[in-house]
Amino acid sequence: MTNIQLKNVSVDIPIFNSQGRSLKKKILGAATGGRIGLTESGKTIVRSLNQLNLKIDPHERIGLIGHNGAGKSTLLRVLGGVYVPTSGNALINGRVTSLIDISLGIDPESTGRENIFIRAALLGLPRKQVLEEMDNIIEFTQLGEFIDMPLRTYSTGMHMRLAFAVSTMVTPEILLMDEWLSVGDKEFQERAEERLNGLIAKANILVLASHSRQLIEKCCTRVIWLEHGNVVMDEKPESVCKNYFG
Amino acid sequence: MSNSGLKDIIKGFKCFGLAVFLAWTDIRQRYRRSTLGPFWISISTAVMLGCIGVIFGGIFKSPIQEFLPFLACGLIIWGFISQCLTEATQVFPSSEAVIKQLPLPLFIYVLRMVTRNIYIFCHNLILIPIVLLIVQRPVGLNGLFFFPGMILLVVNITWISLLIGIICARYRDMAQIVISLLQVCFYVTPIIWMPSLLPERTSAMILGPNPVYHLLEVVRAPLMDQMPTLQNFLFCTFLALFGWLATMFLFDKYRNRIVYWL
Numbered sequence: 114m115t116n117i118q119l120k121n122v123s124v125d126i127p128i129f130n131s132q133g134r135s136l137k138k139k140i141l142g143a144a145t146g147g148r149i150g151l152t153e154s155g156k157t158i159v160r161s162l163n164q165l166n167l168k169i170d171p172h173e174r175i176g177l178i179g180h181n182g183a184g185k186s187t188l189l190r191v192l193g194g195v196y197v198p199t200s201g202n203a204l205i206n207g208r209v210t211s212l213i214d215i216s217l218g219i220d221p222e223s224t225g226r227e228n229i230f231i232r233a234a235l236l237g238l239p240r241k242q243v244l245e246e247m248d249n250i251i252e253f254t255q256l257g258e259f260i261d262m263p264l265r266t267y268s269t270g271m272h273m274r275l276a277f278a279v280s281t282m283v284t285p286e287i288l289l290m291d292e293w294l295s296v297g298d299k300e301f302q303e304r305a306e307e308r309l310n311g312l313i314a315k316a317n318i319l320v321l322a323s324h325s326r327q328l329i330e331k332c333c334t335r336v337i338w339l340e341h342g343n344v345v346m347d348e349k350p351e352s353v354c355k356n357y358f359g
Numbered sequence: 360m361s362n363s364g365l366k367d368i369i370k371g372f373k374c375f376g377l378a379v380f381l382a383w384t385d386i387r388q389r390y391r392r393s394t395l396g397p398f399w400i401s402i403s404t405a406v407m408l409g410c411i412g413v414i415f416g417g418i419f420k421s422p423i424q425e426f427l428p429f430l431a432c433g434l435i436i437w438g439f440i441s442q443c444l445t446e447a448t449q450v451f452p453s454s455e456a457v458i459k460q461l462p463l464p465l466f467i468y469v470l471r472m473v474t475r476n477i478y479i480f481c482h483n484l485i486l487i488p489i490v491l492l493i494v495q496r497p498v499g500l501n502g503l504f505f506f507p508g509m510i511l512l513v514v515n516i517t518w519i520s521l522l523i524g525i526i527c528a529r530y531r532d533m534a535q536i537v538i539s540l541l542q543v544c545f546y547v548t549p550i551i552w553m554p555s556l557l558p559e560r561t562s563a564m565i566l567g568p569n570p571v572y573h574l575l576e577v578v579r580a581p582l583m584d585q586m587p588t589l590q591n592f593l594f595c596t597f598l599a600l601f602g603w604l605a606t607m608f609l610f611d612k613y614r615n616r617i618v619y620w621l
Contacts, residue, residue, distance in 0.1 A: 126619055136530035194462030197363070197615035209462070217460050222388050234380050235461060263391075 115207035115286045115317040117169040117192060122201035124162040124187050124342075161187040163342040164201070169318055176333035176350060177322040178357055183339040185322040189213060189289050192320055207317060210236070210285035212294060215276045221265040225256055225275055228264055232279040246282060253304070254278045270298065277305055281312050288316035292323055326358045364610030371466030378470035385475045397482040400438075404483055408434060408490070415551055424494045426553065431490040432579040433550035439480040440516060440574065441541050446472050447520035448527040448534035455621045465617060469521045473513065487582060499584040508577035508587060511595040515574055518602040525606075525613055528620045544571045570598055 161184045169175060177185045190196040191203055193211045217235070219228055229250060233243045251260050254274045259267065267275070277294060294309060313319055313332065323329055329336060329350055336353040338346040346353045371378070390396030408431055416426045447469070451458065454468045491498065527533045548571045554562050566572045573594040580587040 129620075134529075134531040136526075136533050136536070139530070190459070193460070195459055195618055197618075211460055214456065214460055217456055220384065220388065222391055223384065227384070231381070231384060234377050235457065235463070237377075 115171050116204075117167070117206070117287070117318065118202075118204040119165050119167040119191070119198075120202040120204075122162055122165040122167075122191060122198040122203055123160065124184075124191060124196055125199045126159045126161050126187070128157045128159055161342050162191065162198070165342070165344065167337070167344075167347075169320070171317050173318055174313075174332055174334040175318070175320045176329040176336040177320060177339060178324070178329060178336060178353070179339035179345075182341075184342040185339055186213070186291060187342075188339065189291060189320065189322060192287070193289055205287070207286035209287045209289065210283045210316075211289040212280055213289060213291045215280040215294065216272070219264060219272075219276060222263055224263055225254075225260040225267070226251075228275065229279050232276075233282065236280075236283055238282060243282075250278045250282065253308070255301075270301075274301060281308055285312065285316045287318045288313060288320070290319070290321045293321075293325070293328055326354055330354060362611060363614040364607055364612070367464045367610070367614050368466045368607075370464040371470055374464060374467050375470060377463075378467045379474055381467075381471045382474035382478060385471075386478050397479050400479060401483050401486055404434060404438060405486055408486070411551055419552065419556055421553060421556075424496055427494050428487070428490050428496055428583055429553060429579075430551060431487055432582045433575060435480070435483045435486065436512070436575050436578050437545065437548070437550050438483060439476055440512075440571065441545070442479070443473055443476045443516050443520055444523060444541060445538060446476070447523040448537050450520065450524040451528040451617055452621055458618055458621060465614065466521065469517060469524060473517055473520060477513065497584070501584045501586050502581050504581035504587060505578060507592075508581055511577050511592070511599065512574050514599045515570075515595060515602060518599070518606045521610065522602070522606045525609055525617065528617050529613075544569075548572050548575060550575070570594070573598070 165188070177188065179185055187196065189211065190213075191198060192205060193209050193213070194205060197203070217232075220231060223231065226247070229247065230240070230243060233240075251257075254260075254271075254277075256271060256275065259271060264272065264275070294305065319332070321329070321332060333350050336346075336348065336350045337344060338353050338357050346356060386397060393399060395402070408427075411434075412423070412427050412430055415421075415430075416423055419426070450468050450472050451465065457463070458465065458468070523533075523537055527537070547565060548569060549566070554566060557565070573591045576591045577587045577595050580591070
């Protein structure tokens with residue numbers, strides 16, 4: 114069964130400056146009892162998530178809100194299995210797909226078609242499935258002949274269209290998004306919207322971080338308001354949005 | 360938290376196909392930039408081989424039939440070792456974007472890098488039959504030891520790369536240290552000079568404890584139609600065992616921290 118359980122999850126992110134990055138400084142500091150080398154420790158720890166408890170059941174549509182630096186992206190990374198919590202337990206059952214940075218793993222020297230294979234391989238899609246869906250993708254991106262040209266010849270819009278099409282090829286159980294993906298010209302946006310809605314409908318759990326009230330109210334069944342790594346509110350969209358957006 | 364390193368490595372081997380595919384894309388990219396692709400490296404190796412072969416062959420007064428194949432094998436294998444270890448310093452930072460988004464095992468980035476360098480190594484290997492042909496030196500059955508030797512070399516290079524990768528992700532000045540150390544290794548290891556030139560006692564003192572010498576020898580000797588010594592094989596086997604144990608200990612401990620260091 115697809116679900117997510119976070120128990121007392123804390124994430125501390127070390128921030129190094131050049132002092133903390135240096136082995137020489139560290140050895141020199143240790144050898145001289147801290148008199149030489151370590152002018153400052155060079156390591157600052159930022160607590161991004163603080164003792165978070167969270168349970169997400171199947172079919173929930175979660176909205177994440179909060180100001181910049183509130184811990185939304187960190188939480189998405191914990192849910193995506195990238196960050197393992199510094200303390201506490203994160204149980205994530207289900208195949209996670211994250212649409213946080215869709216231009217990931219794109220190689221400018223390869224052709225559009227090759228990039229589809231690279232991206233699909235990174236996402237763990239079998240080659241057979243990619244071959245089956247290839248025509249669909251090419252049609253969807255409307256790249257036409259360009260699909261067999263190196264990616265560096267693409268315009269920004271074409272680039273994004275390809276990245277979008279490949280990233281949305283998967284059938285996710287848990288879908289993570291950082292802001293709504295909006296790419297291309299008006300006409301493409303409409304089709305992208307349609308495809309994204311289809312993807313969300315198929316996903317068992319959606320976690321969407323956003324600054325848009327309209328979007329949150331449209332997509333979500335539950336909203337979590339984060340501030341400095343703590344949960345401020347965790348309720349129905351109407352009540353949280355009323356408090357947060359005023 | 361424990362065993363996270365071991366799990367990562369097991370998962371990494373399960374994704375071996377992905378690592379090979381990515382390594383192959385890297386190589387394909389090199390071919391795309393120029394028609395000769397990775398053969399450019401073979402050409403530069405060949406030029407170096409010619410120069411060093413003539414000059415040092417003259418200085419050491421070594422017979423060319425003996426010295427040139429020795430030098431060719433040594434340089435090519437050393438090229439593989441030093442390229443792997445140099446790239447290992449950046450193996451995690453260079454894949455930061457992917458690491459921070461997809462929960463793939465970290466070990467596949469090491470596998471990808473080593474596989475890519477094996478491909479390049481194979482390109483360079485073509486020079487060896489050419490050299491053997493030029494100096495009219497026959498290949499014998501001892502050449503078959505190349506395969507176990509190569510396996511030992513790759514197994515060892517993999518743990519060293521992983522170890523360097525972990526440390527360099529945390530301490531960025533480590534990369535310079537590794538590169539300087541590699542330079543030293545190049546000179547203390549018999550690559551451009553033959554061990555037979557040293558007095559026997561010095562030779563045993565310099566070569567015995569030098570892991571690079573043993574790693575080189577298990578692959579080079581078969582190509583020269585000699586059998587690597589038992590000492591070579593034992594050293595490499597134990598190096599692999601202890602190296603993997605120590606690296607696993609470190610990787611278990613820090614696997615989950617690496618992403619925070621990037």
